[in-house]
Amino acid sequence: MDGDLLPRIEAFLVRVGLSATRFGRIVVHDPRFVFDLRAGRRPRRLVHARVAAYLVEHGA
Template identity: 50%
Template sequence: MERIGNNEFRVAHHHLSGRAMLIRSIEKFLRAYDVSATTFGRLTVKDPRFVYDLRNGREPRPDTEARVQAFIAGYEAGRETTHAA
């Protein structure tokens, strides 16, 4: 928080790291589609501990991050076309 006046404060906004944004996307996906963390890890990167490891600080490689984002986008697109039909 940054003080800008006598009794005024402004919350500093920081950009989320790539890992933090990825975790946020994954957590949102898990809640939205009621998928367990282990199932998600198996489906996306063949690693049931993937989400747990991310939560504990694991830094994914750029190609792994891209694969996860592509899975999420593809899954959501598939759900939209299924519901639109």
């Protein structure tokens, strides 16, 4: 897993104007997901892959 997931998410949120809570709900059904990443949480491989795929699919 690469360590650039959070910066990619942050850039995506700014670019599309989406809140961190809404992103977490949409992508992983966890409204605290981005906040937990910011606090140091490391997602499991499948969650990481799901988020990375979502970002690629949506042009991030």
